[in-house]
Amino acid sequence: xxxxxxxxxxxxxxxxxVEGDVVTAGITEFAQNELGEIVFxxxxxxxxxxxxxxxxxxxxxxxxxxELYAPVTxxxxxxxxxxxxxxxxVNQSSFEKGWxxxxxxxxxxxxxxxxxxxKYVETYSTxx
Numbered sequence: 001x002x003x004x005x006x007x008x009x010x011x012x013x014x015x016x017x018v019e020g021d022v023v024t025a026g027i028t029e030f031a032q033n034e035l036g037e038i039v040f041x042x043x044x045x046x047x048x049x050x051x052x053x054x055x056x057x058x059x060x061x062x063x064x065x066x067e068l069y070a071p072v073t074x075x076x077x078x079x080x081x082x083x084x085x086x087x088x089x090v091n092q093s094s095f096e097k098g099w100x101x102x103x104x105x106x107x108x109x110x111x112x113x114x115x116x117x118x119k120y121v122e123t124y125s126t127x128x
Contacts, residue, residue: 002029003121004095008114011123012053012069015095016114023111025071026080026099027059027090030124035061038090041083043100048076050103052110057100059090068100072110078102 003009008016013031017024032038040060050056050070057068080099083089090098105111115123 001121001125002095003117005117007095007117008071008111009117009120010053010069010071010114012071013124014069014071016071016111017099018111021105021108022077022102023072023074023105024099024102026094026101027068028120028124029094032091032094032098035059035066036063037061038087041087041090041100043079043083044076046076046079050074050076050101052113059087070103071114072103072105073107074103074105076101077104 008018009028013028014025015028038059038061043057044050050073052070052073054070055067056070059066059068079101
């Protein structure tokens with residue numbers, strides 16, 4: 001399981017790359033493996049506000065539809081528009097081409113609620 005150590009993770013399988021007061025977020029490799037082939041991604045609009053642990057969009061796979069939960073509270077400053085035409089980027093490259101949103105964080109203390117890579121792996125690793 002690919003879990004970059006420099007990122008933070010939510011218990012809802014969202015990864016977060018912190019760059020100042022803006023975070024880039026997407027779903028983890030573990031999550032996209034569980035969901036299977038992603039066929040549609042629904043994201044908020046630039047300028048929308050998201051709330052920590054509240055739904056901000058959804059993913060549709062060949063297996064199911066799953067809600068996406070915000071890793072922090074803040075304003076959407078960018079979305080990955082490439083996912084409109086290429087939702088498969090989430091499966092092919094969840095940490096690079098498959099990123100979903102960029103959020104200007106309202107309260108950076110919320111970042112402390114997120115997990116380290118080590119805790120995420122410890123909690124969700126299927127390796128024995």
